[in-house]
Amino acid sequence: MQASADSTLISASQPGRRITARLRLSWIGLAAILVTLLALVPLGFIFWVTAQTGWQTAIALVFRPRVGELLANTIMLELLAVPACAVLSVALAWLTERSDLPGARLWSWLCVAPLAVPAFIHSYAWVTIVPGLNGLSAGVLVSVLAYFPFLYLPVSAALRRLDPALEDAAAALGHGPWSVFLRVVLPQLRLALCGGALLVGLHLLAEYGLFVFVRFDTFTTAIVDQFQSTFNGPAANMLAGVLIACCFALLTLEMLARGDERYARVGSGAARHPVKAVLGRAALPCLLLLVLVAALSLGVPFYTIARWLGTGGWQVWRMDEISSALGHTTVLALGGAVLATLAAIPMAWLSIRAPGRLQRILEGCNYMVGSLPGVVIALALVTLAVRYLLPLYQTLATILIAYMLMFLPRALISLRASIAQAPPELEQAAMNLGRRPLDALWSTTIRLSAPGAAAGMALVALGILNELTATQMLAPSGTRTLALAFWSYSGEIDYAAAAPYALIMVGASLPLTWLLYVQSRKMAGQ
Template identity: 90%
Template sequence: MRTLTDGTLIAGPAAARPAAASLRFSWIGFAALLVTLLTLVPLAFILWVTVQTGWQTAISLIFRPRVGELLVNTLLLELLAVPACAVLSVALGWLTERSDLAGARLWSWLCVAPLAVPAFIHSYAWVTIVPGLNGLGAGVLVSVLAYFPFLYLPVSAALRRLDPALEDAAAALGHGPWSVFFRVVLPQLRLALCGGALLVGLHLLAEYGLFVFVRFDTFTTAIVDQFQSTFNGPAANMLAGVLITCCFALLALEMLARGDERYARVGSGAARHPAKAKLGRAALPSLLMLAVVTALSLGVPFYTIARWLWAGGLQVWRMDEIGAALGHTTVLALGGALLATLAAIPMAWLSIRAPGRLQRMLEGCNYMVGSLPGVVVALALVTLTVRYLLPLYQTLATILVAYMLMFLPRAIISLRASIAQAPPELEQAAMNLGRRPFNALWSTTIRLSAPGAAAGMALVALGILNELTATQMLAPSGTRTLALAFWAYSGEIDYAAAAPYALIMVAASLPLTWLLYVQSKKMAGQ
């Protein structure tokens, strides 16, 4: 820390060390360790069940035609859907950020808005319009329409930040527009593309409802079917083990594709904003493409919901059932969001105040569980409670722990950004005034990071609102969330009765989707 002539204190890395050192190995480190150990339970338990099952039985359950079929389905789905999302997102991102497209801001919001529609509602909408839609082609189509915004957001943000100096230099050397794009612009989008592609790939591995509607078998649908039909623990656990292996393979592939290249502007001055490319004759086809994408990704779900609401009339609004489902969803969403945020505080604090090798390893474990499909987390907790903690089976405590494990990374990321903006000297000053470490932390850093905590809670609550597989397997008897009620009615082919629940879920998701859109604009300096 140093003092300016006006007495202002400036904090630096050296100033943060006393506060960090005083708490590094105290209760907060112990709490972070306990949470990390809890996040490893799904992985450790599935490994333990594999050992208990016996290698011969495990091998016979893994190396069988059914697993091979599911693996082929998974590979084809990833190989077709993820590149399609990438191509579509790059095209839409370039049009909305780097061209003179009419109404670019409106179109950019419409490219993000499909995130407000849960993937299984996308699938419900398409199947009710095209009843014969099924199989791999249907799965790829609906997946791309539901998940391309996960790639559009980082790609469009990266395009806004690019310095056009490199493009100008390439053009001056005689490269044409297409050559400049593929040689200069596209390589600078590598990090955004890899991160978004990983997110889409992990969602495809975890998705259940979307693929059930289009009758396309994946590991997640097979695990849930195995659990619901025969409660076959070993077979379901072996499928979960293969699914986890697919997740880790995706993580490794993303790290390999990301590489260590650096695309940053070095030198004096500031990067200027790029000039908008003139579309000319391509303006009308570009607008048509955006209109078609919007119609398919937003028009079809909203049209379908409106159609079934009109067909069902007032009688589908069973307010007693809807009110109960909304109440159960609210309790679970708020409880899970609060638990995940509280559990995230120790690791978020350590990542900012006491960074180091051990901290990075523990934080990586917390993020790892977020990459696991919810069905894997739920299956581990189901088997654990049934075998050893039966009183906790299908209780509120178990499902809240599952939500905490699944959505912990969302809370950590949001809290970490806010804690980084809270001066560490405030904690030290509070302790010097006689407050205990916990009280000092709570009265200073935690209060200042309240906006980040609120954003993290909102992100977790949105995930819980749309969660299906873990809720199906772990919810207490009598619990009926919006997602479960929608799934029950749609499973009975009563699409009209399911429509009100679909509408409420979309309406509740739209504000947070808008928040994500606004935050992406702020991060890019707009």
């Protein structure tokens, strides 16, 4: 009788549970839709401005020699820098993961460490050492040194996870080492290569400071120059439209190159590591390659910063300015990180608790905004504020919204992984104890996903720390972040005064870079 009564109570409570679940889903879904609509504002705004400008004017602004020159520069940069990053990263990953290279663990960290140096600091370092360095060749050189770790990380992680049995089978069939690598290993790295190459390509489209230093014109540098010199809305927006088209072209190419082949296998397979290749006489040349890469990607920036600090002496440490810039950077980084993380919670929860077609569409829109260059997002918000919301122009609210849109995918990815590890039964238990749906969500799932939220906030804060273009265009009057202060002094050719800001930015970025490196090895089971 008692069991029957309990069953009756449970069955009677089911409608109430379904009502509260639907209520919670509706509120979270509404929040996710609002965030997604806000994320689509920059993209929608560019299309709206194009229509308002008039198709004839828009065509005249797009199909002109200057745009053709910028497009040629962009295509050449992508065609040269991305493959170079891929070749270098595959070579370094194979040496550090699949060979008996002495000190492989140390070299693998040194291959990731250049991520801690902002790209414009790489460029600043090279230009101060080689003043005549400029143009496409300079842009490719510095881009490869600054961005190859974005490819090295996924490729090295993929190499650590590959099944050595496939390579053993190919070798048993008579294939030599090069044939095994090209026929067996390299095809299994396709996903890692495509993802890393897409990330590098998008960074190249969005980069500003690096190419200004080496005097190489891209769409991003042209948009910022157009905005700062004449505030020419139509011309800048048309350039932004072409830049968005380039982003979508990269996304399409990556999707086609990735294909739909199966890369997983049935069963866990043998839990063993592949036999390390013996380098023999090639060990010394391979070590020299790694020394050269570390010297160019890390040695040059640190040497340059130390050189200018020594030249400037204690006079360059203007502590009142530095403390003010550090304070402004901290406020913006914390504010942007908190806002982006809060905005990511509804979509992250839906992607785990209520997956479906609508959820996938909404989530895709949230990731899409992350592929847009910051200058496009800033340009859209500037024009909207000037035309329709003038009180919001150059306010803290506008720049925090820009940061939220730019770095939303970073917070979303971290939160989604943590929410997936929080049992949904805890939310139901909290509601059964009388808590309201949103209170139950906050007291259980959100608290359990706090480590993921903290990691996402750290990633967003790092992005804001090194962000330049959107901050230049949207920062409130009087705001001077570390990046802006560095840019101001370097623009005045006062490289010694810029050095302390470069050192602080690199020092703040190194711990997070180490965290990414450690996390990458943990995901591969090492």
